[in-house]
């Protein structure tokens with residue numbers, strides 16, 4: 409099991425961006441959706457969404473004003489999920505019956521999982537991605553290994569994504585957080 413805050417308040421207090429919650433969201437948005445319009449193959453799936461800080465943000469950046477599209481935040485820990493106050497975004501603790509998505513993304517999840525679970529998560533994300541869609545994940549590629557930190561070398565992440573059926577896979581280093589990298593691939 410990994411470290412998991414039990415409530416949104418606890419997440420805000422303890423978490424990854426305790427001092428700069430809004431800045432963290434803004435940074436992730438620039439890394440996930442640099443130009444909000446280009447990922448319109450379908451709605452987005454936030455894999456391991458936690459309290460959903462990025463779920464609605466990514467949805468609105470991509471689909472602003474288009475009320476017919478519903479994006480989803482998935483987290484296996486139901487305590488992390490909260491009622492959405494927005495019709496365009498839904499939170500679930502299971503991946504069944506959702507169909508596929510045009511953009512599947514994950515932030516601050518893989519680094520907390522052992523390598524076997526990271527690989528399985530990549531397989532899950534690729535399976536939820538529709539044809540022509542994009543999978544984009546943040547992971548740590550170097551740094552300490554420990555209960556909250558399982559770095560994965562970039563070539564290993566690339567291989568897992570290709571094995572999951574994604575093409576045109578590439579990785580890049582995060583310009584702000586020194587141990588972070590991002591990997592992206594398309595579903596053919």
Ligand SMILES: C[S@@+](CC[C@H](N)C(=O)[O-])C[C@H]1O[C@@H](n2cnc3c(N)ncnc32)[C@H](O)[C@@H]1O
Nearest residue numbers: 412455456457458461483484485488515516517
């Ligand atoms: C540090 S939080 C990140 C939440 C959110 N992605 C964000 O950036 O604000 C990590 C989340 O990963 C979820 N998680 C743990 N194991 C997971 C798994 N195997 N697959 C998907 N999510 C998982 C936890 O429940 C927790 O909500």
